[in-house]
Amino acid sequence: xxxxxxxxxxxxxxxxxxxxxxxxxxxxxxxxxxxxxxxxxxxxxxxxxxxxxxxxxxxxxxxxxxxxxxxxxxxxxxxxxxxxxxxxxxxxxxxxxxxxxxxxxxxxxxxxxx
Numbered sequence: 001x002x003x004x005x006x007x008x009x010x011x012x013x014x015x016x017x018x019x020x021x022x023x024x025x026x027x028x029x030x031x032x033x034x035x036x037x038x039x040x041x042x043x044x045x046x047x048x049x050x051x052x053x054x055x056x057x058x059x060x061x062x063x064x065x066x067x068x069x070x071x072x073x074x075x076x077x078x079x080x081x082x083x084x085x086x087x088x089x090x091x092x093x094x095x096x097x098x099x100x101x102x103x104x105x106x107x108x109x110x111x112x113x114x
Contacts, residue, residue, distance in 0.1 A: 009041050010089040015096065027100075034097050038090065038108050045086045045112070052079045087112050 018037060022030045059075055062068035090112050098105045 009044070010093050015093060031100050031102070031104075034100055035104050035108070038093060038097070038101075039111075041090060041093070042108065042111050045090060048086065049083060052082070055079075083114075087114075 019034075022033050025033065056076060056079060059068065059072040063072050091109065094101065094105050094108050101108065
């Protein structure tokens with residue numbers, strides 16, 4: 001899953017649809033499902049981050065050839081902005097569901113620190 005797919009999983013429409021799909025579940029089951037949704041999104045974010053780091057290493061090696069430097073700098077900037085946006089979307093989802101997540105919200109937030 002790339003950064004864009006992680007972003008789609010956390011867009012307001014997706015979060016609303018996910019929450020609506022659990023309307024009939026007991027409160028505790030709903031809390032567990034929301035926590036799992038966030039944990040899975042964090043895993044996807046970490047996978048994207050790892051893949052991005054690999055690409056940065058390859059691009060860095062290619063910088064030996066000056067023409068690739070022109071591509072590498074914007075690529076690095078886009079990678080950093082994508083990470084920041086992904087982290088913020090995860091934080092936003094946790095904040096929206098903070099009441100239901102309870103004490104687990106802080107543990108989830110700790111997982112996405114840089």
